[in-house]
Amino acid sequence: MTLDILYFAWLRERIGAPREQIETSAATVRDLVAELVARGERHAAALSDLGAVRVAVDQVLSDLDAPLGGAREVAFFPPMTGG
């Protein structure tokens, strides 16, 4: 499947881009992270501490074990600081 991957705040800065499109057969977010980390140093550095990373699947807050079947967009970002 084709997935749009989005990055925000310091994750965007460490990756060096706000979004990318990838072909993947990852079953879960955790599988997807492993594929992204294998893409290179920037990805590996940005995704090295998953305790500091939050994820949304199709714009809904999710977690590493969430399934990706049918998903179109996955976003990675730090804990939110709104308000």
Next chain:
Amino acid sequence: MRILVQTEPFDATALMQGFGAGAGAVVTFTGLVRDDDGLVALEIEHYPGMTEASLTRHAQAAAERFALSDVLVAHRHGRIAVGEPIMMVATAARHRREAFDAADFLMDWLKSRAPFWKREIGAEGPRGWVVAKDTDEAALDRWTNPQ
């Protein structure tokens, strides 16, 4: 219900015209950029699409939980100077307790569940990203695990 996500400043007085007509209590809260340690401005990034959906969902949850007759959430993004409003919530209910609690509940949710990220801008230029506080997470817990 009204949800506003925008870069421009908002006019709180104008937004409140006609808000909560017929209610017994209206509470408004406005968050400003605090004058912290030489701070000049905040730069706020958000997740277009998810932001609006998230604010709408939380406003609906507040409206149901506290039996609100009206609710408004306005949140800015982009560069916001010290002293300017960042965001505002308004709640209307029959009685003050529900209106106060709903505003408090909404603020706690927005702090750590709405997809916004703040970065500090000093006179020297951009500083770091604001780090989420454990106390914000704890504040959220009290609504899901009431003592």
